[in-house]
Amino acid sequence: MARVDIDNVVKRYGTVQVVHGVSTAIEDGEFVILVGPSGCGKSTLLRMIAGLEHVSGGTVSIDGEVVNDVAPKDRNIAMVFQNYALYPHMTVAQNMAFSLKLAGVSRQEMQAKVGNAARTLGLETLLDRFPGQLSGGQRQRVAMGRAIVRDPEVFLFDEPLSNLDAKLRVQMRAEIKALHQRLKTTTIYVTHDQVEAMTMADRIVVMRDGIIEQVGTPLDLYDTPANLFVAGFLGSPTMNFIEGRIEGGRFLNDDGVSIAAPGGLPEAPVIAGIRPNLVGLADKGSPFEVLVVEPTGAETQLVLQAGKTQLVALVQGRVALQPGASVGITFDPAGLHLFDRRTGTRLPQMSPS
Amino acid sequence: MTKKPSLYFSASQVTMVRLVWMTVAAILALMIIFPLLWMTSISFKTAQDAFSPTLLPASPTFGNFTYVITEVPFVRYMANSLFVSATVTVVALFFHSMAGYALARLRFPGRELIFLAIFSTLLVSLPVIIVPLFIIVRAMGMLNTYAGIIVPSIFNAFGIFLLRQYYLSLPREIEEAAVIDGAGYWRIYWSVILPLSKPILAALAILFFLANWNAFLWPLTVASDQDLWVVQVGIANFKSEYSAAWNYMMAASTIVAIPTLVLFLIFQRQIMDSIKTSGLK
Ligand SMILES: Nc1ncnc2c1ncn2[C@@H]1O[C@H](COP(=O)(O)OP(=O)(O)O)[C@@H](O)[C@H]1O
Ligand SMILES: [Mg+2]
Numbered sequence: 001m002a003r004v005d006i007d008n009v010v011k012r013y014g015t016v017q018v019v020h021g022v023s024t025a026i027e028d029g030e031f032v033i034l035v036g037p038s039g040c041g042k043s044t045l046l047r048m049i050a051g052l053e054h055v056s057g058g059t060v061s062i063d064g065e066v067v068n069d070v071a072p073k074d075r076n077i078a079m080v081f082q083n084y085a086l087y088p089h090m091t092v093a094q095n096m097a098f099s100l101k102l103a104g105v106s107r108q109e110m111q112a113k114v115g116n117a118a119r120t121l122g123l124e125t126l127l128d129r130f131p132g133q134l135s136g137g138q139r140q141r142v143a144m145g146r147a148i149v150r151d152p153e154v155f156l157f158d159e160p161l162s163n164l165d166a167k168l169r170v171q172m173r174a175e176i177k178a179l180h181q182r183l184k185t186t187t188i189y190v191t192h193d194q195v196e197a198m199t200m201a202d203r204i205v206v207m208r209d210g211i212i213e214q215v216g217t218p219l220d221l222y223d224t225p226a227n228l229f230v231a232g233f234l235g236s237p238t239m240n241f242i243e244g245r246i247e248g249g250r251f252l253n254d255d256g257v258s259i260a261a262p263g264g265l266p267e268a269p270v271i272a273g274i275r276p277n278l279v280g281l282a283d284k285g286s287p288f289e290v291l292v293v294e295p296t297g298a299e300t301q302l303v304l305q306a307g308k309t310q311l312v313a314l315v316q317g318r319v320a321l322q323p324g325a326s327v328g329i330t331f332d333p334a335g336l337h338l339f340d341r342r343t344g345t346r347l348p349q350m351s352p353s
Numbered sequence: 354m355t356k357k358p359s360l361y362f363s364a365s366q367v368t369m370v371r372l373v374w375m376t377v378a379a380i381l382a383l384m385i386i387f388p389l390l391w392m393t394s395i396s397f398k399t400a401q402d403a404f405s406p407t408l409l410p411a412s413p414t415f416g417n418f419t420y421v422i423t424e425v426p427f428v429r430y431m432a433n434s435l436f437v438s439a440t441v442t443v444v445a446l447f448f449h450s451m452a453g454y455a456l457a458r459l460r461f462p463g464r465e466l467i468f469l470a471i472f473s474t475l476l477v478s479l480p481v482i483i484v485p486l487f488i489i490v491r492a493m494g495m496l497n498t499y500a501g502i503i504v505p506s507i508f509n510a511f512g513i514f515l516l517r518q519y520y521l522s523l524p525r526e527i528e529e530a531a532v533i534d535g536a537g538y539w540r541i542y543w544s545v546i547l548p549l550s551k552p553i554l555a556a557l558a559i560l561f562f563l564a565n566w567n568a569f570l571w572p573l574t575v576a577s578d579q580d581l582w583v584v585q586v587g588i589a590n591f592k593s594e595y596s597a598a599w600n601y602m603m604a605a606s607t608i609v610a611i612p613t614l615v616l617f618l619i620f621q622r623q624i625m626d627s628i629k630t631s632g633l634k
Contacts, residue, residue: 052529073535085526089548098544099534146534 002063002076002153002186003028004049010057011044011210019044020210021058026203031180031187035197036207036233042190043158045207049188050079050156062154073099078147079156082163084139086131086146093118093127096145117145120179137168144179155180157189161196173200194234198222206230224337228344231273231337237301240279240311242272243341251336255307256286260333269341276301278335279313285328290321304329389610396604403599417604427605429580430587434609437502437572437583438565442558445507450554453516454546458528459538468517474510479570487574501575502583506565512557519553520546556623563613584609 004026011019019041026032034042047053049060051072059066067075086095093114100110118124121141131139140160147155160176161169177200180187191197197204198218206213206221206229214226218234225231231239244253251259251272259272288311292303295318302313304327313329321327338347362370395403396417398410405411421427455461456468479486486505495501523546531541547554569585576582582590588609591602617624 050533052532072533077533079530079533081526081530083524083526085524085530087527087531087545089551098531098536102535102540146530150534 004154004186004188005061005064006045006049006058007061008058009045009048009055009060011041011048011053012056017056018210019048022207022210022212023058024205024212024215026186026188029184029186031177031189031200031202032205033197033201033203034188034190034205034207035192035194036213038192040207041210042192042207046079046156046158046188046190049154050077051075052079073102076153077156078150078152078154079158080140080143080147080160082159084131084143084163086139086142088131091128091130092123092134092142092145095131095142096149099146099150113149113151114145117148120148120182121145121175136164137172140164140172141175144176148179148183153186155185155187155189157187159191160189162191162193169196176200195236198234204234206233224346225273226346228271228273228339231339231346235275237276237312237314239273239275239337241339242274242309242311243269244272245269246338251338253309255309257306257309257331258286259331259336261336261338265338265347270347271339271341271344273337273339274331274335276312276314278332279304279311279315280330280332281313281315281319281327282330283328285330288327288329290323290325290327293319293321293323302327392603392606392610395600396607398600400598400600403603417600418608421601421605421608425587425601426579426582427584427587427608430582430584431609433581434566434583434585437499437506437568438562440499440503441506441565442561444503445509445512445561446554446558448507449509449512449557450516450547450550451542452513454520454542456513456517457520471510471513474508475514483570483574486571490575495575497576497578497581499581502572502581505571505575506568509561512561515557516550516553519550523549552623555620559616559620559624563616566609566613 006022006024006026008021008023009019010017010021022045034045036042044053048055049062051067051070055068059068061067062075062077087098090098096114096117097110100113105113114127115124118127121144123138123141123145126134126138126142131142134142140163143160157176161172164172173196176189189196189200201218203215203217204221205215208229214221214230216224221230221234225234225239228241232241242251242253242257244251244257246252246261246265246267248267249261249263249265251257251261251270253272257272259274286306288304288306290302291305291310292301294301294303299317300315300319302315302319302321304311304313306329311329339345340347390408394408394410397413397415398405399412399414399416402411452471456464456471490496490501490505495504527545527549528541531545536544567585568583569589572581572583573586573589576586584605588602588605591598591605
C-alpha cells in the first residue's frame, strides 16, 4: 500500500494544455474518486499516474518516490480499463496470469494467486472460458482479477462501470467497494457519474477543464460546495440556482422569493442555491405555478415557475396537484447556499448547521 | 439487398431487379469460368485435336499429363514454386506484420514519411523497375539463386498497408493493459498482436502464396538456370520449344491451377474478408 502525491502536474499534447497544474494527495489505503464532466482531463491524469502518458510538468510520486520516469510495470500499480481490455485470445486464467508469467513467477505460485483472485471475484467456474464467452459484468470482474493478482500498491480504475447496464452497475459498485474494504489498497477511480462518486468515495476530487475545483468527502462537498460548478455537479436532482440579491439580511429576488440569509453579508448581487429536497410546499409561501408533476411513488418531483424563476422541488409522498395549479413555496434557510454572482464562488458564511 | 419490404418498390419490381443482377453475375461468372473449362478440355485432347472447337474432347487422353510429368522436369518446377512461394509468404508476413505494427503504433520521427514512401510503391509496377532491380540483384551476386527469386518478392506495400490499417483498428487499451502487465514492445507484438492478427495473416498468406505461385516475369528474368525454374516459366517454355504444344501447356496449367483452386475453396472466407477489410478491390 502506498500514498500517491500529485504535485503541480501539467499535461500538454503538442501546444494544447489539457491539465493545468493540479496538486492533490491520496492517502495510504484511501478510495479517491476523480469526477468531472467528459473531457475535463480525469483519464489523462489517471494515465499519468499509471505511466501510460508522459508527464509534461510537475511530479507524480508513489510511496514518496517520484515516478515520472518509471515504467508502468515498475510503479506497482494495476489498472482496470473502461472497455475491459482483456486479451481476447487468452482464457480467463491466462488473462489473469499474464503479468505473473512476465514477471517469471513460478507455476504453483501463479496458480495459487489466480485461484485466490478467482475465488474473491466468483470466477472459479469461468477460468477456462475466453473473454468473448463472458457477459459484460463477468468481463469486468476478470479485468479486476487481472489487477488483483499483481497485488499492487495502487489500483487505478478508468470508468470501469460505464459499459454496464444500470442494474449491474449498482451491483458492481457494491462489489468494488467491498473489495476495497477487504484489500484496503489505495484506489484512484475515475468516473463522470456523480452518483458513483458520492456512493463509493472516501474522498472526491472534482475536476473541470483540467483543474481541480474542490476536494473533500462526499458529504463535505454536498454540504459546502466551493462554487457553482461543484454545487451543480453533485447531487440529484440538481441544485436549484436563483439569481437575486442580499438585502436587509434576506435573500430576495424579483419573482417573490425571500429567504432568511446568514448575517454579516454585504448587500450585493448573488446566486442562491437550494437543493430540491429542501424546497417545501406551504399555503403562505411564495406563490409559484406548477409546470410538471412527476410522481415516482415514494416522492414527487415538481417543476415550478414564478416569473423568470424556475425551480425543482422534491417532496415526500404524493401531492394532489395538476400542472397549471398555483402553490405556495417555502425554503429551508439552513439549506441555503450563496454564491458570488460574478465569480461563482461560495460566499463565506457562518455554517448554519 | 434488404430483406425488409421496400417502401418505394413493389415486390415484383424487387424480384425483377434481383433477376437482372443475377443474370449479369451469371454472365460474368461464365466469362471467367469458360477459359478454365477450355483449358481443362484441351489438356485432355490430343495434339491434332487441340484446336477443334468442341468443349468435350473427341478421344480423351491422359497422355498430356503423363508427358508433362515424366518427360519434362515439371515436378522439379513445382517443387521450386512451392519452396519459393512458401518462403516468400512466411518471411513476408513476419516482416510485414512487424512493419505494420511499428507504423501503426510506435512513435518515431519520420513515421508518416516512411509510410508514405512505402505506400507510394503501390503505384509502380514490376515491369517499370525490373531493369534496375535486375542490375541490383546481379551486383549482389544473386543471379541464378533462390535468394535472387525470393528476396525481391518479399517487400510488398499492400501487405504492410493492410496490416497497418488492421493494427490501427485494434483497441489501444489492450496494448496498454499489456504495458501495465509488464510487457515490452517485442512481447506485446509476439504475445498479443500476432495472435490477434491470425485472421488477417491467414488471408494475406493465401494472397501472397497465390501471387508467388503465379509469378512469371521476375523468376524468368533472374533465373536462366533450368533447375531454378518455377512452374509458370516451365509452362511458358512449352511454347518456345515446341512451337505450339498447346495440349501440353494446358495440361501443365491444369496441374498448376489445382493447388490454387484447392486453396481458394478452403479459405474462401478469409480471402473475402481480406478484400473487405482492405476496402480495396
Ligand atoms: N492523445 C491526445 N491528443 C490530444 N488531445 C488529447 C489526447 N488525449 C486526450 N486529449 C484531450 O485532453 C482532454 C482531456 O481528455 P480526457 O482526460 O480523456 O478526459 P476525461 O475527463 O473525459 O477522461 C480532452 O479535451 C481531450 O480531447
Ligand atoms: Mg475518460
